[in-house]
Amino acid sequence: MSARKTVGILGGGQLGRMLTHPAALLGIPLLILDSGEYTPAKQTLLPPQFTSHPDGPFTSESHIRELAKQCDVLTVEIEHVNADVLEAVEKEGLCEVQPSPGTIRLIQDKYLQKKYLADRGIPVAPFQVLSANPTEEDVKSVASQLGLPVMLKARTLAYDGRGNSPLQTTESGDIAKSLKHLGDRPLYAEGWAPFVKEVAVMVVRNKQGEVRSYDAVETVHRDSILRVCLAPLRASGKGMEGVNSRARELAEKAVATLEGAGIFGVEMFLMADGSLLLNEIAPRPHNSGHHTIEACNTSQFENHLRAILSLPLGSTALRVPSAAMINILGVDGEMAPVLAMADSALPVPGATSHLYGKAESRKARKMGHITLTASSDAELRLGLRTILKAQPDLDDTFIDTHAPPPPERSHSHKQPLVGIIMGSDSDLPVMLPATKILEQFGIPYELTLTSAHRTPARMTEYAHSAVSRGLRCIIAGAGGAAHLPGMVASETALPVIGVPVKASVLDGVDSLYSILQMPRGCPTATVGINNSTNAALLAVRILGTSIPSLAVAMEKYQHDLADEVLAKCETLEEEGWEKYVQRLKK
């Protein structure tokens, strides 16, 4: 496959390792520069034309120059590289470097990165540079400008939270402790961003500046290390509409301002009002995009290779409705607990374990990860719960927050697929049969009250947030004027099933017409008067179009209905119709 350009990678860890698989599939020769003969990335692929991967530090000028001579394009799996050497290598025409050394240098300094983005209109938390070897007064001065608490941050060589120190007060002792913790690196300060969720978006950019983003994900950190990642991003409440698209647009806009080709990981804060602040960008594959291997059309790793080699960018679309990534962190020096965590995923449908082949385990070292894909959020959280329970560092509070247990009987599910709503609790007797059917089919649902006339704002918010909360169908019951189903259908793109409730007059015909006779443009799916059973069965059929097991269950339900009638025929035959009718009357 000599028609492909040879790619050199600075860094031989797990990110490099995950680049080797798509490289093998595409026939791209890869050379990995790192110290050691058997790093994670060096275990998995060696192009036939080379006898070994180069052995040496990925920051060493001589090794980089040697590698550059053997390659057509150099890239990085870590940003803490020697940008000056990369720039020289490119200027001298030894080899192309992607992303551009200038972008890598910019990103290496978190303060310059933030300033660059802020200057280009990207929203970030307020920040302020600190002078070299800052005094207590310097810190007090930025704290008074940015407010307390304030985050002191190392400008360089910071990752997994190791260069951050939050400051709650401006007492001398606290300031001295923070400055000591951060050492003598250059620092800057950042105002507190009281986020409700952390969010990340992977963006691939080619040399022509075309950018494509993946769906936004929620990233859950613990002790400043990414622990769990949930795709796509879900959010509920006022201001959260379209948060996934807004996060993607922001990430694309930020990456579009940078130079060079490759994949970029964009980390953001989601604030309580639904607004987004950009936190930082990584110029390489990122832990928050590992799920893309199984969950997306083209993985972040393959898209990185495509981008730096000017091959067509791949589709970033999710292949599945729901996905999660769970990092496998070392517990101690032993390999056995690592293997046990990986194996906890084996019985979980849709889970794939990825071990990184690291020779040694250490506490909190990233030893592997697990990807989980599912046909719904509820199914995802169920599998996630099994996997999280096998992680020794996680307590019940963490597990219950991110993978709650199934709800108690007659309570709403936290990840519902169907919402059952009605304007008044007097509709409950008519609507409850729907819950029976959904329970019979194992479908997660929620049930609540919202009225078109008494709580119009609540109704609108419910309808607007339905998609971003993961709902796929709404059943709305209403009587009399019966505006609820149609009004909700007008405020969401989901299918809305209307149940006409028989009110005190007109036998429900008023409700029926009000729900059914919607104007062209905005449909409701109407079922028979008071027939919430059929509404739920219709919801099952609708969900069956995306969850094949439900389609199979519906076929069985229909067969069972037929069998029931056939059994009645037998009884009729056996005991005669007179006796049959008498028994019915009892």
Added chain:
Amino acid sequence: MSARKTVGILGGGQLGRMLTHPAALLGIPLLILDSGEYTPAKQTLLPPQFTSHPDGPFTSESHIRELAKQCDVLTVEIEHVNADVLEAVEKEGLCEVQPSPGTIRLIQDKYLQKKYLADRGIPVAPFQVLSANPTEEDVKSVASQLGLPVMLKARTLAYDGRGNSPLQTTESGDIAKSLKHLGDRPLYAEGWAPFVKEVAVMVVRNKQGEVRSYDAVETVHRDSILRVCLAPLRASGKGMEGVNSRARELAEKAVATLEGAGIFGVEMFLMADGSLLLNEIAPRPHNSGHHTIEACNTSQFENHLRAILSLPLGSTALRVPSAAMINILGVDGEMAPVLAMADSALPVPGATSHLYGKAESRKARKMGHITLTASSDAELRLGLRTILKAQPDLDDTFIDTHAPPPPERSHSHKQPLVGIIMGSDSDLPVMLPATKILEQFGIPYELTLTSAHRTPARMTEYAHSAVSRGLRCIIAGAGGAAHLPGMVASETALPVIGVPVKASVLDGVDSLYSILQMPRGCPTATVGINNSTNAALLAVRILGTSIPSLAVAMEKYQHDLADEVLAKCETLEEEGWEKYVQRLKK
């Protein structure tokens, strides 16, 4: 990861190569026995405890014994191995062998395999053994028993059709030619199976005899080599109901009769009446299961490793609604056309190219494959068309058959997601607005007539085959007694949307009640009288639950509706309502 058992593989081709990736993810050390230092499987992984893969023929007793000493479990990626040596190795306690050498030996002899299966009640085409060095009379005798045409087949060492010779007549010349073609191998004869499709099912079996099948696929051969594979199996017409489940049950039953653990590829013929005949079984990963890497929860390769190592079997469920696999066959000795075929897939959303790293290309040699996943059959065929057009050996007839072009205007799509049906062509004016909406959203649909009262059998067959044809929703229009929507809903598990058509009397209220007031157990989704526009919009919303781009398009449609009204408000404001109404009247 020394807690894992070491696996030895006989054979170092692409099947072995595709085993190495899940092995790396699970931390399983693999050793590959094959001649050559750089076969496809040897390029990708070498466990740290070994310095090289063994080099030698995978049929050599001494090499197998040497490998067995280094491994815990031996397995095969090709069935043409030395079963006697494997049996001895296992008996002597050198190493476990999976699947069992007895199973491999049985499968190596196609006649014994067929007899074994037939004896256990598995349906196969009629067959008859031939004596060693058969005479013309011997062949005439089996031909008279099995009928013409008859297939003469080599019992051993046959693959990709190389051991098959069809006989159309019993003329001396033809018989002599066939026997010469087959050489002096032991032979048997098989009655002709006039299949409508070839079908395959992958089945994984663990040591305890648990079997799990993948969804059935359609396999398309050309010159006896697998060319395209389509998942899941689609079939239409009488007798084809439930064909996917029936194929899976048959394959599971067959594999359950065999001994040992591992993945098995089961090839079948689908006959015109919907019945299935088992053709043959491969005791290893199979070309008809390559799509499982991207398209299923756990790939055939990972499940093979799990099975032979007694790890929990993984879920075989499809992750996506639709998938295809296209083999990349060598054109000549050049690598450039191979690369060009792989690259034809890069711009296609959902396509992944897999090159096998073979050092040399040859005509019709399997050099790689492309997997394509899609959210619908129609989207799949669209991408497939692009990919097939880049395969130099395929003509337009082949391409048009398996990846038809989009239909001409106002003709039905070959892979519809929505079926629009009505009892009479007099309903066409009411139902046609639905086609406009579906076209606007780019949704493939079909439109046809079927009447509950005039063509009840046709209606039933339509409803029964809807799922296996890939439909996800049916829109049925009916007037008066209006039985069609409800009757169709009773015969399918799909959501059925009913459009009450206004007949000559009663203003459509008769149709409305007849469609809406279905008994508990069998719902229709009813829309307003004559409002097929809303029926189609409801279908879009339903499809949007499985095709995210449609949900986005629906949101845009709703915004556009709002904008339209806002524009009218502006006009009203500008020109005043008197002028506005006068303009409306024109």
